[in-house]
Amino acid sequence: MNRTPKTSESLVISRLFATFARCAFAGALTIAAAAPAFAEEPPTNGGAITFALSPEPPFVLTSINTTLQMGIVGSKIMEPLMALGVDLEMRPVLATSWEISPDGLTYTFHLREGVTWHDGEPFTSADVQFTIMDVLKKLHPRGRSAFAKVTAVETPDEHTAILKLSEPAPPLLVALASGYEAPMTPKHVFGGTDIPANPAINQPIGTGPFVFKEWEKGNYILLEKNPDYWDAGKPHLDRIVFRIINDASARAAGLESGEIDIAGLSPVPLTDMVRLQDDPDLTITTDGYAYMSPFMLMEVNTRKPPLDDRRVRQAIAYAVNRDLMTKIVWMGYGKPATSPIPSPVEAFHAAEGTIPAYPYDTAKAEALLDEAGYPMKGGKRFSITIDPIPLGTDYVRTAEFIKQQLGKVGIDASIRSQDLPTFFKRVYTDYDFDIDSLYYGAFADPTQGVQRLFWSKSIQPGVVYSNPTGYANPEMDRLLEAAQSENDPEKRKALYLDMQALAMTDLSVIPLMETRFATIASAKLKNHTITADGVIGGSFADAYLIAD
């Protein structure tokens, strides 16, 4: 298989990140390193596992919705063309090999033969064409920019798919290499239909190692072994039960009692993490999040006063002590963020001192607020509302922290609580918010994870995790679009450095913290994290339980 220089560059970025992630946690989580590697002994077959999931996804089809919890379920059912190993090697999945033309404009994928969908229909190049052109490019929040340069997918025969590009698109291969980010979607089920309204999104059909069996809303989702899986001898597990458990303390108790075999995205209260780390029956790993590179941020609605004033947004950035937030609210499971391209994305991250920074400084915050015309009157300048993403108490506490910090400079913030669908509608459809706090995936390439936050063309009501701030700056658009198709790595980095300087000046998005998520699993469960997208995008075809 061939790789263009651009592809290997993307791999280097990810490798750097993975190394970073491991180093950052070496102190805190000493058990981490042992878990992810392929286990030595031959896998045993049989057994069922329980995966604690929260919150419950509204449906399962990650090619149109990027909720991480949806990815956890979907990736066991639907598969990508390739997977990016935790060792950062590209592995074939539905594509057995691929070539990229020297000019970077033609990608040829040779598809695996004899693969069938769970309903018996054959998987062909038409499905690849449909997935990329009609699903990912049109309906996936990040796919819009990741596949923007793909003009056509040609299907000379059933087992060959050729992507034609108008300009080189360096991050393309990485964007395709995840069961979470780019699962192949069946054309015979969704073709010609209004996909979000198609009832099949509640009964997903894929080519993967596990078949969707049953979904009792609010309780569990049951997957069973695919007996006709193309990779003979796999999967090893008979069943996966995703149990919806919304209470973090209950998840901790479930893991300890052995009732739950695995849970991701830092599933237990952070205060419990230290205790679980000492439990010999459990393993904790921070691997498997490199692909997403998650970071916490505040999105600021720039449409109306007082937040339409850049000085006010800068004052807010000065007023929030991110070091203290990381230490107290997140108990050190993270690193204060200084840029919208977080430090793990090392190839593009702007080093400290090269872009505007906002170290904790209430005097500067107050001066900026005075200058913006919001003087202190009776201990208060103006009132705003914070909408923390309702994913658990850690996020509520983050909002409580921000509220207290803003109160010190005279910004009276109140916290609003709501359920997840209401939050999504408020922020991404109605734009009826002042400030929210949540995490985004930055991904290995800024076109994938970061561009959607700042690009004016990403302002699309109804598309979640896509520029809700109303920020539209022609200079920002120019930098993003130039970087999107710039082939020269040096020039590309320069464009992204300018982009970060501009983003940190205008502050439609205030970066808070680079998140360090952990997956906790029973020590008996092996091979659950073998790809860079971990439990969120991994198929679990290789996962198995060791016998007692």
Added chain:
Amino acid sequence: MNGILSFARRFARNRAALAGVLVLLFVGAMALSAPFVYPSDPWDMVTMPFVWPGEDAEVWLGSDMMGRDLASGIFHGAKVSLTIGFVATLLATLFGTLVGALAGYYLGLADTLLMRVTELFQTIPQFIFAIVVVAILTPSVTNVTLAIALVSWPSVARLVRGEVLALREREFVQASRSIGMGDLRIIATQILPNALGPIIVMGSLMVATAILTEAGLAFLGLGDPNVMSWGSIIGAGRDALRSAWYITAIPGFAILLTVLALNLVGEGLNDALNPRLKNR
């Protein structure tokens, strides 16, 4: 004056009720003095997280996982819990009394209609109903208070209806009617004052239930996120239950004490106000 004195004497005969009053006065004093004893915001992070009670004299009840002073939270929380408890009860009592009095006095169609609606509300489990209402209205102090009032008025309505039914045929009511007094005036000046005893007793118990309901809602994350109540301290502290149980235990004890006190006072009021027990 004489009446009040004899009431006080009868009430004081119940030692437990007296203790209840003392506890309530203490909690009330905590609520009123909160802004003076702990002038800063209870949400302020004043010290290190997880300071155990007694470890640091500055925060004698310890700090929570964000380094907030628990003693300040308990004082300010008393204000929130008592306010919600009393206001919700007042609303429920006023509305329940109105419905019950109209139904019991007029009987017939009005009674049938009002009582069927009351029963409709009674068939829904109170706490579940409160959760649904708060979830729909979004959590805030006003909405939580309204939700608690909404689920508690039916029992008042039934009680008042029963009292009014018993009183409406009594001689003094008939006398009032015969001298041409209007219906509403009869209800307000003749019947209700005589039904006041049971209503007050029930009210005191309803305050206790309301405080518990508010705590339950806050525990489930359905409290006002901007207001620190005893329930919200417990809800937040639950995450650290295994490593720092005192964060949930302290406000839990405050709730236990207050609810117990309210029940004792209710018992005492019942003894003092119930004429049948007057000379027990």
